[in-house]
Amino acid sequence: MMPAMGTLARLAILSVGLVLACDTPPTTTPPPGQVGQPGQPGTVAGTPQQPGAYTQPGQPAQPGQPAAQPGQPGQPAGGTNQANLAAPTSAEEAHVSRSLGVEGGVIIFWPRIIPRDIVPENRELARALQAHVRTVVERNLPGRPIDFRPEPERVCPRGGCKSMTIGTLISRQNQGCLVLALISRPGESPTKIVPWAGDVNLKSDTVPFREYPETQITVADYLPCNSLLTNLDAQEPAVAAALKAAAPPLPAQ
Numbered sequence: 001m002m003p004a005m006g007t008l009a010r011l012a013i014l015s016v017g018l019v020l021a022c023d024t025p026p027t028t029t030p031p032p033g034q035v036g037q038p039g040q041p042g043t044v045a046g047t048p049q050q051p052g053a054y055t056q057p058g059q060p061a062q063p064g065q066p067a068a069q070p071g072q073p074g075q076p077a078g079g080t081n082q083a084n085l086a087a088p089t090s091a092e093e094a095h096v097s098r099s100l101g102v103e104g105g106v107i108i109f110w111p112r113i114i115p116r117d118i119v120p121e122n123r124e125l126a127r128a129l130q131a132h133v134r135t136v137v138e139r140n141l142p143g144r145p146i147d148f149r150p151e152p153e154r155v156c157p158r159g160g161c162k163s164m165t166i167g168t169l170i171s172r173q174n175q176g177c178l179v180l181a182l183i184s185r186p187g188e189s190p191t192k193i194v195p196w197a198g199d200v201n202l203k204s205d206t207v208p209f210r211e212y213p214e215t216q217i218t219v220a221d222y223l224p225c226n227s228l229l230t231n232l233d234a235q236e237p238a239v240a241a242a243l244k245a246a247a248p249p250l251p252a253q
Contacts, residue, residue, distance in 0.1 A: 101163025105145035109167035160187035176222025
């Protein structure tokens, strides 16, 4: 009898073990990229980022400006030809225009603001200045297509633009401001530097294509920032002359 009781006891223990094993849920590891696996490359909260989407590093996309896709850039203000560029991967690449403009047209770039660490608090000033530039272009080059580029686009891609371009440089020190107009012909053309507000000494009034204009200036005096826009009119004739000199003939209709 004792051997039989031992055998029954062993069978009972084995049955309990099988029941417990069947009631225990299996453990699995979610595949990379699913929710619950933070830190996986190319994911945010488990959702893959859209390929080619871009914003200025550290900033949200501008309202009304859809993120560009490689080979499918968004339609710019003015509806002009687009540069078929890869999505920018650095702050410098983000500054390159997504548009080449059109022959006979004018691209108005987002202003260049120096030093870089004052950009956030001077965006409103930059917007007002860019809008003023548009008024000056319309007044002095009437009838030309205008391509108004959003922040942070301020330079043509390598190979140049189809349109002539005008940008501005804003330099600020406390409550003092300086503005230069930056005007280029189409293609890989040098940039003409035209003092617009404030007093500067120029080593050269031109800078090679895509080179930094601030390397050619020494600031002599600033104007009060709160009266900057009202002081632009005094130097507009010099800016207008540079615009007209850089403007190519309108294409034949």
